[in-house]
Amino acid sequence: MPIPSDQFRDVMSCFPTGVAVVTAREAGQRPRGLTLSAFCPVSxxxxxxxxxxxxxxxxxxxxxxxxxxTVNFLAGGREHLAVLYASKAEEKFEGIRWRSPETPEGGPVLHEDSAAYAVCVTRQAIEAGDHWVFVGEVQEAATIPGRFPLLYHRRAYRDLAEPPD
Known part of the structure; x- marks a missing residue:
């Protein structure tokens, strides 16, 4: 018998993760996005x-x-964007500077608010419990010099003490 979801959530909160905003475009090219911490390099x-x-x-x-x-790894100090993109607000991109990637399938790149980003083409989409898992092949990626990532640990946003070398 599986453990209760509250207990699972508690245990998972002990594992610090980076905070990402995943973006895509609707058929009419309207940008969409959400905050997530469930990201993993695969290959x-x-x-x-x-x-x-x-x-x-x-x-x-x-x-x-x-x-x-596009997976945008939010930079430290961007908690307000993590909260915005975690909400059900319809106009999440209003007042946010972004650019289109070269890869036409990719979503908006939040270049002023990210420590790094990866633009992907979807290779697989799998329904798994109450989530969908998207596997993407990275077509474009970059790190932004001088920025370090926003982290999430024990249900709170945290910054690294200093950027890595």
């Missing part, structure tokens, strides 16, 4: 990553239809 050859998205997310239909997505 180096080819370069694959996975993201897990709650099936009730209002960004899910765009991710399913777009054929790709």
């Amino acid at each position: 180096l050859e080819p370069p694959l990553v996975l993201v897990c998205v709650d099936r009730t997310s209002n960004t899910l239909p765009a991710l399913q239809a777009a054929g790709g997505f």
